[in-house]
Amino acid sequence: EPEVTQTPSHQVTQMGQEVILRCVPISNHLYFYWYRQILGQKVEFLVSFYNNEISEKSEIFDDQFSVERPDGSNFTLKIRSTKLEDSAMYFCASSRDGYNSPLHFGNGTRLTVT
Amino acid sequence: KNQVEQSPQSLIILEGKNCTLQCNYTVSPFSNLRWYKQDTGRGPVSLTIMTFSENTKSNGRYTATLDADTKQSSLHITASQLSDSASYICVVRSTDSWGKLQFGAGTQVVVTP
Numbered sequence: 601e602p603e604v605t606q607t608p609s610h611q612v613t614q615m616g617q618e619v620i621l622r623c624v625p626i627s628n629h630l631y632f633y634w635y636r637q638i639l640g641q642k643v644e645f646l647v648s649f650y651n652n653e654i655s656e657k658s659e660i661f662d663d664q665f666s667v668e669r670p671d672g673s674n675f676t677l678k679i680r681s682t683k684l685e686d687s688a689m690y691f692c693a694s695s696r697d698g699y700n701s702p703l704h705f706g707n708g709t710r711l712t713v714t
Numbered sequence: 715k716n717q718v719e720q721s722p723q724s725l726i727i728l729e730g731k732n733c734t735l736q737c738n739y740t741v742s743p744f745s746n747l748r749w750y751k752q753d754t755g756r757g758p759v760s761l762t763i764m765t766f767s768e769n770t771k772s773n774g775r776y777t778a779t780l781d782a783d784t785k786q787s788s789l790h791i792t793a794s795q796l797s798d799s800a801s802y803i804c805v806v807r808s809t810d811s812w813g814k815l816q817f818g819a820g821t822q823v824v825v826t827p
Contacts, residue, residue: 702748
Protein backbone atom coordinates (compact mmCIF):
# COMPACT_ATOMS: atom_id res chain seq x y z
CA GLU A 601 0.00 0.00 0.00
CA PRO A 602 1.40 3.45 -0.88
CA GLU A 603 2.55 5.51 2.06
CA VAL A 604 3.69 8.98 3.01
CA THR A 605 7.43 9.13 3.65
CA GLN A 606 9.21 11.72 5.75
CA THR A 607 12.89 12.56 6.10
CA PRO A 608 14.83 12.83 8.25
CA SER A 609 13.31 10.74 11.03
CA HIS A 610 15.18 12.80 13.63
CA GLN A 611 16.69 16.27 13.33
CA VAL A 612 18.69 18.05 16.01
CA THR A 613 19.36 21.73 15.52
CA GLN A 614 20.51 24.72 17.49
CA MET A 615 18.16 27.54 18.38
CA GLY A 616 18.07 30.16 15.63
CA GLN A 617 19.00 27.74 12.85
CA GLU A 618 16.85 27.01 9.83
CA VAL A 619 15.49 23.51 9.27
CA ILE A 620 13.70 21.93 6.34
CA LEU A 621 11.52 18.89 6.91
CA ARG A 622 10.78 16.83 3.84
CA CYS A 623 7.81 14.73 2.84
CA VAL A 624 6.80 12.67 -0.16
CA PRO A 625 2.99 12.41 -0.17
CA ILE A 626 1.07 9.59 -1.82
CA SER A 627 1.33 10.15 -5.56
CA ASN A 628 -2.33 10.56 -6.55
CA HIS A 629 -3.25 12.70 -3.55
CA LEU A 630 -4.03 16.38 -4.04
CA TYR A 631 -4.31 17.70 -0.49
CA PHE A 632 -1.34 18.06 1.81
CA TYR A 633 -0.95 18.92 5.46
CA TRP A 634 1.52 19.47 8.25
CA TYR A 635 0.62 18.66 11.85
CA ARG A 636 2.80 18.57 14.91
CA GLN A 637 2.72 16.81 18.27
CA ILE A 638 4.64 18.13 21.26
CA LEU A 639 5.63 15.27 23.54
CA GLY A 640 2.68 14.17 25.67
CA GLN A 641 0.23 16.55 23.98
CA LYS A 642 -2.45 16.40 21.30
CA VAL A 643 -1.72 16.46 17.60
CA GLU A 644 -2.11 20.07 16.37
CA PHE A 645 -2.87 21.40 12.92
CA LEU A 646 -0.28 23.65 11.29
CA VAL A 647 -1.20 24.12 7.64
CA SER A 648 -3.13 22.68 4.71
CA PHE A 649 -2.07 23.02 1.07
CA TYR A 650 -3.94 22.52 -2.16
CA ASN A 651 -3.41 23.56 -5.77
CA ASN A 652 0.03 24.96 -4.96
CA GLU A 653 -1.10 27.31 -2.29
CA ILE A 654 -1.86 27.41 1.41
CA SER A 655 -5.56 26.81 2.06
CA GLU A 656 -5.55 27.33 5.79
CA LYS A 657 -3.05 27.82 8.58
CA SER A 658 -3.22 27.83 12.35
CA GLU A 659 -2.02 30.54 14.72
CA ILE A 660 1.08 28.40 15.32
CA PHE A 661 2.07 28.79 11.67
CA ASP A 662 3.58 32.25 11.93
CA ASP A 663 6.07 34.03 9.67
CA GLN A 664 8.85 31.66 10.76
CA PHE A 665 7.10 28.79 8.97
CA SER A 666 6.71 28.21 5.25
CA VAL A 667 5.69 25.32 3.02
CA GLU A 668 6.59 24.52 -0.53
CA ARG A 669 5.92 21.92 -3.16
CA PRO A 670 9.11 22.39 -5.17
CA ASP A 671 8.36 19.63 -7.68
CA GLY A 672 5.67 17.08 -8.40
CA SER A 673 6.55 14.80 -5.52
CA ASN A 674 8.01 16.63 -2.52
CA PHE A 675 6.29 18.77 0.10
CA THR A 676 8.49 20.65 2.55
CA LEU A 677 8.10 22.54 5.80
CA LYS A 678 10.72 25.18 6.58
CA ILE A 679 11.25 26.76 9.96
CA ARG A 680 13.38 29.85 9.43
CA SER A 681 14.74 30.47 12.91
CA THR A 682 13.99 27.63 15.30
CA LYS A 683 13.01 28.19 18.92
CA LEU A 684 13.17 25.75 21.82
CA GLU A 685 9.38 25.46 21.76
CA ASP A 686 9.49 24.19 18.18
CA SER A 687 10.75 20.86 19.52
CA ALA A 688 8.07 18.36 18.55
CA MET A 689 7.19 15.50 16.21
CA TYR A 690 6.17 16.92 12.84
CA PHE A 691 3.77 14.85 10.76
CA CYS A 692 3.12 15.28 7.07
CA ALA A 693 -0.18 13.94 5.72
CA SER A 694 -1.95 13.73 2.40
CA SER A 695 -5.46 12.88 1.25
CA ARG A 696 -7.26 12.19 -2.01
CA ASP A 697 -9.89 14.83 -1.36
CA GLY A 698 -10.42 17.45 1.28
CA TYR A 699 -13.65 16.19 2.76
CA ASN A 700 -14.33 12.58 3.64
CA SER A 701 -11.12 10.87 2.61
CA PRO A 702 -8.83 9.71 5.39
CA LEU A 703 -5.60 11.57 5.97
CA HIS A 704 -2.58 9.33 5.47
CA PHE A 705 0.18 10.31 7.85
CA GLY A 706 3.89 9.74 7.59
CA ASN A 707 5.84 8.47 10.57
CA GLY A 708 7.04 11.94 11.43
CA THR A 709 10.26 13.87 11.92
CA ARG A 710 11.30 14.36 15.53
CA LEU A 711 12.74 17.86 15.75
CA THR A 712 14.88 18.67 18.77
CA VAL A 713 15.97 22.28 19.21
CA THR A 714 18.83 22.82 21.67
CA LYS B 715 -14.67 26.55 21.49
CA ASN B 716 -14.17 23.39 19.40
CA GLN B 717 -13.16 20.57 21.71
CA VAL B 718 -12.73 16.81 21.53
CA GLU B 719 -12.62 14.98 24.86
CA GLN B 720 -11.82 11.30 25.27
CA SER B 721 -12.20 8.85 28.11
CA PRO B 722 -10.70 6.97 29.73
CA GLN B 723 -7.22 8.43 29.49
CA SER B 724 -5.78 4.93 29.60
CA LEU B 725 -6.86 1.37 30.16
CA ILE B 726 -5.34 -2.07 30.52
CA ILE B 727 -7.18 -5.11 29.20
CA LEU B 728 -6.45 -8.81 28.95
CA GLU B 729 -5.82 -10.30 25.55
CA GLY B 730 -9.05 -11.62 24.08
CA LYS B 731 -11.29 -9.23 26.01
CA ASN B 732 -13.40 -6.40 24.57
CA CYS B 733 -13.24 -2.72 25.43
CA THR B 734 -15.03 0.51 24.57
CA LEU B 735 -13.52 3.97 24.29
CA GLN B 736 -15.54 7.17 24.49
CA CYS B 737 -15.38 10.49 22.68
CA ASN B 738 -17.41 13.67 23.25
CA TYR B 739 -17.06 16.66 21.01
CA THR B 740 -18.30 20.22 20.72
CA VAL B 741 -16.96 20.86 17.20
CA SER B 742 -19.55 22.72 15.18
CA PRO B 743 -20.73 22.76 12.47
CA PHE B 744 -19.98 19.06 12.28
CA SER B 745 -18.73 17.34 9.13
CA ASN B 746 -17.29 13.97 10.12
CA LEU B 747 -15.68 12.04 12.95
CA ARG B 748 -12.64 9.83 12.59
CA TRP B 749 -10.91 7.31 14.78
CA TYR B 750 -7.17 6.86 14.38
CA LYS B 751 -4.74 4.35 15.89
CA GLN B 752 -1.29 5.64 16.77
CA ASP B 753 1.50 3.27 17.69
CA THR B 754 4.33 4.74 19.75
CA GLY B 755 6.70 6.76 17.57
CA ARG B 756 4.57 6.35 14.44
CA GLY B 757 2.03 8.45 12.57
CA PRO B 758 -1.71 8.01 13.15
CA VAL B 759 -3.47 5.42 10.99
CA SER B 760 -7.12 5.85 10.02
CA LEU B 761 -9.58 3.26 11.34
CA THR B 762 -12.99 4.74 10.48
CA ILE B 763 -14.64 7.90 9.19
CA MET B 764 -18.31 8.64 9.90
CA THR B 765 -20.45 11.44 8.56
CA PHE B 766 -23.54 12.93 10.15
CA SER B 767 -25.89 10.30 8.71
CA GLU B 768 -23.87 7.25 9.77
CA ASN B 769 -24.47 5.58 13.13
CA THR B 770 -22.09 2.66 12.95
CA LYS B 771 -19.03 1.73 10.97
CA SER B 772 -16.80 -1.31 11.30
CA ASN B 773 -13.24 -2.06 10.29
CA GLY B 774 -12.38 -5.63 11.23
CA ARG B 775 -12.49 -5.93 15.01
CA TYR B 776 -13.03 -2.18 15.40
CA THR B 777 -16.59 -0.81 15.49
CA ALA B 778 -17.28 2.89 15.82
CA THR B 779 -20.62 4.45 16.69
CA LEU B 780 -21.78 8.02 16.32
CA ASP B 781 -24.65 9.90 17.92
CA ALA B 782 -24.58 13.30 16.24
CA ASP B 783 -27.46 14.56 18.37
CA THR B 784 -25.61 14.08 21.65
CA LYS B 785 -22.20 14.63 20.00
CA GLN B 786 -20.81 11.36 21.25
CA SER B 787 -18.89 8.55 19.64
CA SER B 788 -17.46 5.28 20.83
CA LEU B 789 -14.90 2.82 19.53
CA HIS B 790 -15.37 -0.82 20.45
CA ILE B 791 -12.48 -3.26 20.14
CA THR B 792 -13.53 -6.90 20.00
CA ALA B 793 -11.34 -9.83 21.05
CA SER B 794 -8.30 -7.65 21.69
CA GLN B 795 -4.87 -8.69 20.51
CA LEU B 796 -1.43 -7.66 21.75
CA SER B 797 -1.00 -5.61 18.57
CA ASP B 798 -3.97 -3.46 19.61
CA SER B 799 -1.76 -1.79 22.22
CA ALA B 800 -1.65 1.82 21.02
CA SER B 801 -3.20 5.24 21.47
CA TYR B 802 -6.68 5.60 19.93
CA ILE B 803 -7.50 9.11 18.89
CA CYS B 804 -10.89 10.63 18.14
CA VAL B 805 -10.68 13.34 15.48
CA VAL B 806 -13.45 15.66 14.33
CA ARG B 807 -13.71 17.79 11.22
CA SER B 808 -15.89 20.87 10.95
CA THR B 809 -17.57 21.91 7.72
CA ASP B 810 -15.88 25.29 8.27
CA SER B 811 -12.47 23.81 7.54
CA TRP B 812 -11.52 20.87 5.36
CA GLY B 813 -7.91 20.75 6.46
CA LYS B 814 -7.97 21.54 10.15
CA LEU B 815 -8.89 18.41 12.07
CA GLN B 816 -9.49 18.67 15.83
CA PHE B 817 -7.69 15.90 17.67
CA GLY B 818 -8.54 14.45 21.04
CA ALA B 819 -5.80 13.57 23.50
CA GLY B 820 -6.26 9.85 22.86
CA THR B 821 -6.90 6.80 25.02
CA GLN B 822 -3.80 4.72 25.67
CA VAL B 823 -4.75 1.04 25.46
CA VAL B 824 -2.43 -1.66 26.79
CA VAL B 825 -3.31 -5.27 26.02
CA THR B 826 -1.62 -7.77 28.32
CA PRO B 827 -1.20 -11.53 27.78
